[in-house]
Amino acid sequence: MTVSVDAARLLARQWLREPVARRWRHVQAVAAKAEQISGAVPASDRDVLMAAAWLHDVGYSPDLVDTGFHSLDGARWLRRQEVDERVAGLVAHHSCAWLEAEERGLGSVLGAEFEREEGPVADALCCADMTTGPDGQSFEVLDRLAEIRSRYGADHLVTRFISRAEPEIVAAVRRTEERLGVGPSQPM
Template identity: 45%
Template sequence: MGLEKWAEEVARERLASTLPRRWTHVEQVAAKAGRFAIELGEDGELLHAAAWLHDIGYAPELALTSFHPLDGARHLQELGAPARLVDLVAHHSASVAEAAVLGLDEELRPYADEQTLARDLLWLSDMTTGPAGQSMTFAERMAELRERYPADHYVVRALDAGMLLRHQAVDRAQGWIDRVGVLAQV
């Protein structure tokens, strides 16, 4: 079985029945990343697999720290997933900022935050897909998060702390999308 199919099955098993709204979000992130993966080349399979697995740490039985990137990465390590896949899940969507806000930065440190196009496309795919799977612009998604949580909530504090990283990743990914001509502007 290929990495992408394995990732889809693992994510489905953990999220589809217990967190159906989260599962819809994951399906749409994976659909978007899958379109990018076709054009990406060597890292396309990795990108698509990471998109399927990026939110696996939300599964109730895996939520040990309540920081889903870390919980997901640890579970994937236990399953023997490739290190780059584990790292992409651990660091998706500027999780380093959230880890710092939660005091979990030391726990996240062993995972590499690769500075690659695959990483940027994963972040863009996640940060332009709403909680119910709806397509959104980056600005709309950031506004949606701010509306959903009180201003003093750790999610909003982490959003502020990691906004520059998010903008940079989305800009790099969008630049590639524009050059390659894959998918309309997101």
């Protein structure tokens, strides 16, 4: 079933707004950023980008936790709701989730269950997520990665994941900036 952008927003709001209000602030800002940079994807892909932006962190809803890995939990739940496979796949693998899955011992599970899309939409989703802070503030990507490291602490699995993922996350942001015709220091 093709999920409309409005339906995606309402689903995200339903599952995130009350139980995880801070995460909901982040998600609203990620969606706003995705809209702002949607010129980096073909016009026919803009609704998919927006739906994935609204839903990318739905797996943080306490009611949807299964494995505890939010990308996989969210994507599995979306599949059960019969949301399009493309959106579910983007959520499953968003922002280099395949590397976090490896840190969690779930790499082969994630890869077997969901196809990983590469290209402008996956890059733009990563860019919107990784230039938006936990309260919705806008960040340069390197500052956002530093923020994540300091929030989780040196020994945390998420910090190990971010260190491994940094080159690919930064590359996705830079490719998106190139598609938009802006440089790293300019606002997107």
